Amino acid sequence: MKVMVCLKQVPHQDAKLDINSDGTWIQEDNIKFEINSYDTYALEEALRIKDADADTEVVVVSIGPDRVTQALRTALGMGADRAVHVNDAEAFGSDALCVAKVLAAVAKAESPDLIFTGLMTDDGNSSAVPPMLAELIDVPSATGVLHTEAANGSLKVERELEGGAIEVVELPKPCLASIQTGANQVRYASLKGIMQAKKKPIDVKTAADLGVSDVASKATIDKVYSPPKNATADILSGSTDEIVSGLMGKIKELGVL
Amino acid sequence: MSSDLYATPEHEAFRETVRKFTEEQMRPRARDFDAAGRIDKSLFKQMGDLGMLGLRYDPAYGGSGLDWSFSAVMHEELGRSDNAGATLAISVHTEMATPSLAQFGSDDLKRAYLAPAIAGDTVSAIAVTEPDAGSDVAGIKTRAVRDGSDWVIDGSKIYITNAANADWLCLLAVTDPDAGYGGFSQIIVPTDTPGVRYDLLDKIGNWGSDTGQFYFEGVRVPVANTIGEVGRGFQQQMMQFQDERLVACITALSAMELLWDETKKWTDERVLFGKPLSKMQNTQFKMAELWVQMQAARELNLSAVRRLVDGKDATTLITAAKVFTVGVCMRVASECMQLHGGYGYMKESMAGRAFVDTRLGGIGGGSDETMLQYLAKQLGF
Ligand SMILES: Cc1cc2nc3c(=O)[nH]c(=O)nc-3n(C[C@H](O)[C@H](O)[C@H](O)COP(=O)(O)OP(=O)(O)OC[C@H]3O[C@@H](n4cnc5c(N)ncnc54)[C@H](O)[C@@H]3O)c2cc1C
Numbered sequence: 001m002k003v004m005v006c007l008k009q010v011p012h013q014d015a016k017l018d019i020n021s022d023g024t025w026i027q028e029d030n031i032k033f034e035i036n037s038y039d040t041y042a043l044e045e046a047l048r049i050k051d052a053d054a055d056t057e058v059v060v061v062s063i064g065p066d067r068v069t070q071a072l073r074t075a076l077g078m079g080a081d082r083a084v085h086v087n088d089a090e091a092f093g094s095d096a097l098c099v100a101k102v103l104a105a106v107a108k109a110e111s112p113d114l115i116f117t118g119l120m121t122d123d124g125n126s127s128a129v130p131p132m133l134a135e136l137i138d139v140p141s142a143t144g145v146l147h148t149e150a151a152n153g154s155l156k157v158e159r160e161l162e163g164g165a166i167e168v169v170e171l172p173k174p175c176l177a178s179i180q181t182g183a184n185q186v187r188y189a190s191l192k193g194i195m196q197a198k199k200k201p202i203d204v205k206t207a208a209d210l211g212v213s214d215v216a217s218k219a220t221i222d223k224v225y226s227p228p229k230n231a232t233a234d235i236l237s238g239s240t241d242e243i244v245s246g247l248m249g250k251i252k253e254l255g256v257l
Numbered sequence: 258m259s260s261d262l263y264a265t266p267e268h269e270a271f272r273e274t275v276r277k278f279t280e281e282q283m284r285p286r287a288r289d290f291d292a293a294g295r296i297d298k299s300l301f302k303q304m305g306d307l308g309m310l311g312l313r314y315d316p317a318y319g320g321s322g323l324d325w326s327f328s329a330v331m332h333e334e335l336g337r338s339d340n341a342g343a344t345l346a347i348s349v350h351t352e353m354a355t356p357s358l359a360q361f362g363s364d365d366l367k368r369a370y371l372a373p374a375i376a377g378d379t380v381s382a383i384a385v386t387e388p389d390a391g392s393d394v395a396g397i398k399t400r401a402v403r404d405g406s407d408w409v410i411d412g413s414k415i416y417i418t419n420a421a422n423a424d425w426l427c428l429l430a431v432t433d434p435d436a437g438y439g440g441f442s443q444i445i446v447p448t449d450t451p452g453v454r455y456d457l458l459d460k461i462g463n464w465g466s467d468t469g470q471f472y473f474e475g476v477r478v479p480v481a482n483t484i485g486e487v488g489r490g491f492q493q494q495m496m497q498f499q500d501e502r503l504v505a506c507i508t509a510l511s512a513m514e515l516l517w518d519e520t521k522k523w524t525d526e527r528v529l530f531g532k533p534l535s536k537m538q539n540t541q542f543k544m545a546e547l548w549v550q551m552q553a554a555r556e557l558n559l560s561a562v563r564r565l566v567d568g569k570d571a572t573t574l575i576t577a578a579k580v581f582t583v584g585v586c587m588r589v590a591s592e593c594m595q596l597h598g599g600y601g602y603m604k605e606s607m608a609g610r611a612f613v614d615t616r617l618g619g620i621g622g623g624s625d626e627t628m629l630q631y632l633a634k635q636l637g638f
Contacts, residue, residue: 034273073266074273188274191308191321194267 001150002057003046004112005080006103006133007039009064009071010123024221025093035071038118042179044186046116047079049150057081061106063099064092069202076197077189083202084110091207094217096124100132105210107137114155115176119144130178141176142169146183262326262563271327274307275334283338287465288605294457295467296343298380298422301350305377310351314359318367319375325503325565328352329558332504336511339607341614342465344508349418349466350374352504353622354381354427357443357497361485370425370445382423383501384414384446384471385494391416392627394429395437395491399473401430401444403480408432408444410452410476416621420455420469423448429494432487441490445482452476462613501622503565503575506558506582509618510551513589516611517547520593527598540596547589554578554585573635580628583618590615 011017012032020027035043043060050056060075062068063086072083084106091102107115115134120127127143134141146166147158157177159167171177189197207215236246251257263269282300283290290296304310312327314320321327328351335344358371373379390396399412410430417426426446433440446453453476455469485493521544524535534540557578564571590611594601601608619625 070266070269074270077270077274188277188307189270190274190306191271191312191327194270194274195321197270198267 001049001053001055001114002059002110002112003049003114003116004107004110005039005043005046005058005060005075006115006117006129007043007060007062007071007075008036008118008121008123009033009062009068010036010121013037013122019224019226023223023225025224033067033071035074036118036121036123038120038122038179038181040118040186041181041183042116042118042177043075043078043080044184045145045148045177045179046114047187048184049114049148050079059084059110059112061103062086063088063102065089072202073194073197074189076200076202077194078187079193080200082200085202085204086207086210087204088207088215090216094215095219096126096128097132098215098217100129100136101212102207102210102215103129103133104136105207105212106205107133109210111174113173114150115139115174116148117176117178119178119180127178130176134176137174139174139176140171141178142171143178144180145177146180148177148179148183262559262566263330268326268330272330272334275309275331276337278304278307278309279334279338283335283340283343287338287340287343290340290343290465294464295421296340296346296465300347301377301380301422303377304347305375310377311371311375312351314355314371314375315367318359318372320359320371325562328504329507329562332507333511336508337515339512339515340465341509341512341610341617342463344512345463345617346419346422346466348504348508349383350381353497353501354383354419356500357427357484357493358445360496361443361489361493363481366445366482366484379424380419380422382417382419382426382448383497384417384426384428386414386416388413388415388470392624394494395441397429397431397441399428399430400434401432401442403432404477406480407477408480408482410444410446410473410478412473414471414473416458417455417469417471418466420457420471421467426471427484427497429490432490436488438491439488441494442487443484443490443493444478445484446473446476446478450476450478461616462610463617498623499572499575502579503558503561503571505618505622506554506561506575506578509586509615510554510558510582512611513586513615514551516593516607517544517551517589519607520544520596524596534596543592543596547585547592550585550588554582557581573632576628576631576635579618579623580625580632583615583625586611586615586618 012034015031018027046058050058058080059082060072060080061084062072068085072085086102117130131141142157142159144160145157146160149156154170154172155175156170160180161167236243308321311320312323316322338344355374374381387397401408401410428444428446429441430444431440432442452474454472457469460468524540525533527534561571561574561578564574594608594612597606597608600606603609
């Protein structure tokens with residue numbers, strides 16, 4: 001069985017984020033990066049399949065600049081077999097659909113039985129790529145997955161629904177699951193694993209190598225900013241009716257509706 | 258700055274592993290270790306599984322055959338465990354009690370003791386200091402007398418880290434009282450040997466480590482448990498002290514870097530006289546000065562690591578690094594405590610704990626005076 005795991009390298013959760021000079025993204029120069037936390041659970045879920053069945057091949061895929069090598073090395077150190085690094089200036093940081101297109105091209109080349117992704121990214125927060133990717137390669141998908149069980153021809157998953165309910169779905173393979181955090185206990189890359197990873201291949205490709213073009217973002221970020229710190233809060237008081245009418249008045253005053 | 262030393266992707270990947278391990282397995286339980294007065298022994302097994310306990314040791318015994326740069330990476334991260342005692346307990350096992358065995362031990366001894374120590378199945382301790390001799394190592398009295406193929410050991414060792422968790426001690430004993438510096442031997446003593454007993458000691462800091470006093474009464478261990486040659490114990494221990502001192506510098510400094518970061522956040526949040534403490538020039542100057550001092554200490558430590566990586570003797574640099582780093586760390590702890598005000602005096606405050614924890618640096622592993630005495634000699638006095 002082949003499992004493809006899509007992972008993104010994102011700013012480290014402890015990194016102090018400053019906005020870049022033209023105010024369109026964060027300053028990336030001097031900060032640490034790590035594997036998107038959701039994706040580490042996706043990788044762990046794949047590695048557990050490999051633990052149970054040694055014939056499984058786990059291929060990790062990431063789109064990003066040179067620094068992404070580090071994330072892929074960590075993933076290989078944790079136990080993935082090989083990596084595909086799409087190092088393409090246009091594809092990196094592109095919009096969800098273009099990212100999905102690039103990943104779809106990798107998926108077509110790899111034809112995995114299973115694709116695991118994180119439910120969302122810690123930086124972009126969109127959750128859009130996994131279902132788009134599934135659509136583009138025409139495979140069934142499940143999102144927000146907390147548990148997977150791979151059988152011969154299918155993947156049984158438990159999905160997290162609102163209010164703590166769990167939905168059990170069985171998907172025919174090939175299929176895609178986007179994994180929720182907390183789905184498992186993510187392993188650490190052991191020193192032995194890290195040293196073995198030195199010999200594992202990282203295949204570097206551009207979008208053109210994969211046969212996809214037009215991957216530059218169609219969406220542009222106008223502005224990234226921190227909400228102003230000193231905005232004042234009006235605390236409405238009085239009876240419920242007074243508070244409601246006060247709130248209605250505020251809404252009208254601000255013209256937000 | 259240090260990029261050449263930690264240049265490979267493996268350094269970075271290993272750092273990430275240790276950082277995660279520290280953040281997930283140690284920091285959340287830091288105060289539990291304090292309450293228990295020791296770390297959970299199962300941590301050693303976890304670290305053994307990750308390959309953290311035998312970085313520089315021979316792969317034949319489960320080690321990784323790497324150099325000090327990997328040890329430095331590991332201890333920089335472990336130093337951020339928010340528990341100086343826990344960090345100490347681990348570094349005693351990896352850098353203070355096992356280096357002599359790895360360097361001088363026989364194959365049999367390494368199979369019996371080093372391999373399980375690297376795997377994390379056993380925990381080690383270093384037993385040098387005695388009630389009547391600390392800095393004056395050659396003044397120790399614990400005696401090992403040969404009886405056939407056994408040593409019979411009598412004496413006592415004090416302030417021994419890992420006293421409760423240790424499965425064996427790397428013990429320095431007098432084996433020939435007439436042979437001067439050639440009269441000492443390093444002997445492995447399993448702690449469950451009949452005649453070995455210990456009491457735990459109550460410390461003002463480093464609460465997460467189990468420090469105790471050992472008593473030996475007619476303790477019999479095979480002469481084959483001697484590390485290296487009989488009579489070479491003093492010299493071997495002096496070499497083992499180098500790893501001990503360097504790791505003490507690295508862990509103490511990274512704990513202070515963490516404290517500095519936390520203190521900076523605190524000064525942003527603490528508002529007095531209508532503005533954050535961080536906006537007062539006094540705070541900024543103090544923090545900047547501490548930062549400079551920490552950079553200097555860090556570079557000194559790294560130059561010692563570099564020499565070891567290059568296979569050179571680093572005794573002078575390590576000695577200098579120890580005396581300097583200890584001073585910087587005590588100053589950082591004290592100033593950060595000051596900036597925390599009353600809260601800094603609480604046991605729960607990181608600054609308050611650092612104040613007592615860092616104080617050990619000038620005493621343990623060779624006092625400041627011992628370091629300066631050595632340096633003075635090197636400088637021709
Ligand atoms: C928490 C803790 C953990 C420890 N863990 C271990 C351990 O695991 N294993 C172990 O063997 N030991 C351990 N020690 C012991 C430690 O190494 C000794 O305390 C240290 O070496 C100092 O020895 P001493 O206490 O006998 O002090 P002494 O040797 O009596 O020294 C007392 C003081 O005399 C002064 N002095 C010393 N030498 C000179 C000099 N040359 N010139 C002028 N003044 C001098 C210094 O001010 C020194 O502090 C630990 C100690 C502590 C507190």
